[in-house]
Amino acid sequence: xxHRLPAIVHLDADAFFVSxxxxxxxxxxxKKCAVGGRExxxxxxxxxxxxxxxxxxxxxxxxxxxICPDLIMLPHTSxxxxxxxxxxxxxxxxxxxxxxxxxxxxxxxDLGPCGFADGAALETRVRGLQxxxxxxxxxxxxxxxxxxxxxxQIASKLRKxxxxxxxxxxxxxxxxxxxxxxxLPGIGAKTEAALNARGVKLIGDITxxxxxxxxxxxxxxxxxMLATxxxxxxxxxxxxxxxxxxxxxxxxxxxxxxxxxxIERVAKRMIDELLPxxxxxxxxxxxxxxxxxxxxxxxxxxxxxxxxxxDLEAPFYPLVAPLLRAAWGxxxxxxxxxxxxxxxxxxxxxxxxxxxxxxxxxxxAGVLDRLNDGxxxxxxxxxxxxGSPG
Ligand SMILES: [Mg+2]
Numbered sequence: 001x002x003h004r005l006p007a008i009v010h011l012d013a014d015a016f017f018v019s020x021x022x023x024x025x026x027x028x029x030x031k032k033c034a035v036g037g038r039e040x041x042x043x044x045x046x047x048x049x050x051x052x053x054x055x056x057x058x059x060x061x062x063x064x065x066x067i068c069p070d071l072i073m074l075p076h077t078s079x080x081x082x083x084x085x086x087x088x089x090x091x092x093x094x095x096x097x098x099x100x101x102x103x104x105x106x107x108x109x110d111l112g113p114c115g116f117a118d119g120a121a122l123e124t125r126v127r128g129l130q131x132x133x134x135x136x137x138x139x140x141x142x143x144x145x146x147x148x149x150x151x152x153q154i155a156s157k158l159r160k161x162x163x164x165x166x167x168x169x170x171x172x173x174x175x176x177x178x179x180x181x182x183x184l185p186g187i188g189a190k191t192e193a194a195l196n197a198r199g200v201k202l203i204g205d206i207t208x209x210x211x212x213x214x215x216x217x218x219x220x221x222x223x224x225m226l227a228t229x230x231x232x233x234x235x236x237x238x239x240x241x242x243x244x245x246x247x248x249x250x251x252x253x254x255x256x257x258x259x260x261x262x263i264e265r266v267a268k269r270m271i272d273e274l275l276p277x278x279x280x281x282x283x284x285x286x287x288x289x290x291x292x293x294x295x296x297x298x299x300x301x302x303x304x305x306x307x308x309x310x311d312l313e314a315p316f317y318p319l320v321a322p323l324l325r326a327a328w329g330x331x332x333x334x335x336x337x338x339x340x341x342x343x344x345x346x347x348x349x350x351x352x353x354x355x356x357x358x359x360x361x362x363x364x365a366g367v368l369d370r371l372n373d374g375x376x377x378x379x380x381x382x383x384x385x386x387g388s389p390g
Contacts, residue, residue: 172231286343
């Protein structure tokens with residue numbers, strides 16, 4: 001979707017898991033911190049101070065402690081990240097109903113329907129949102145504002161932490177041109193190196209090439225690559241309701257990983273992070289799907305369903321290794337792994353709440369029916385209550 005104003009916002013929480021922990025322990029702010037398990041052995045989030053020391057995700061904890069001996073290791077707090085994520089997006093929904101919760105710590109907002117007269121007014125409101133997320137939740141979040149999702153996402157990641165970049169409509173191509181090609185989604189470190197070897201270093205090097213040359217570099221996908229390099233994107237922001245059919249998380253590795261145990265740990269950690277969110281939403285899920293992607297972008301997906309939907313982690317753990325083995329057919333390192341839960345059903349708590357709401361509506365309907373006998377005016381006065389959840 002293309003807008004007259006930079007109305008598409010991509011927000012991306014900075015060092016999300018660490019930031020959630022620091023919200024509980026502000027005295028650790030400014031220190032080299034990382035979230036991860038000693039026994040699980042992998043860093044899942046590192047503060048910017050720790051990153052400056054060379055710590056990245058996912059890195060084995062032991063190695064991180066070797067290169068950064070004063071690193072403060074924080075254990076995962078069960079349920080915290082799903083809760084904080086929910087609160088972050090709830091605050092966003094006070095600004096616009098069009099919120100796409102993309103993953104636990106990033107998403108898109110569409111401010112198109114909010115009726116802003118100009119870009120300045122819109123920008124002021126989004127700056128207000130950024131300030132609110134910090135004041136109320138102590139979450140540092142970076143923002144990109146543009147007329148489409150592609151450019152907004154690149155912008156939000158450009159100046160972390162607590163970045164705020166606006167790309168005025170019409171300047172997309174100029175904004176992207178001086179950036180490294182690796183900033184484009186889908187171009188990882190190895191592809192970037194291959195492109196560099198052919199003289200394509202900046203995104204502007206793509207738009208400057210002729211058709212024939214692009215075809216020889218990118219093959220059949222050259223038109224899409226050119227459109228992407230120009231900052232063109234027509235994708236719409238999908239609200240939670242469109243996306244409610246699944247919960248997923250993915251992780252792109254800084255360096256390709258070939259160690260089965262390490263990948264299995266990452267996938268299990270995703271289970272640990274997604275199920276609390278599912279419980280919080282009052283849902284249950286039946287199907288788990290594991291996807292792996294190789295550095296050349298080929299990918300493989302395998303899934304399995306439980307006999308009954310659940311909101312617990314335990315039934316899914318034993319499925320991870322067999323699914324990974326099935327999906328990871330080639331003995332090659334991976335670029336990305338993702339875990340997705342689908343077959344979403346209402347949880348018991350939710351069903352109970354619906355039943356109570358139904359019961360309230362039935363009682364209200366009964367009251368209205370009786371009033372109806374007494375006279376029409378009363379019905380009209382109380383009639384609006386019928387639609388409220390009670
Ligand atoms: Mg983030």
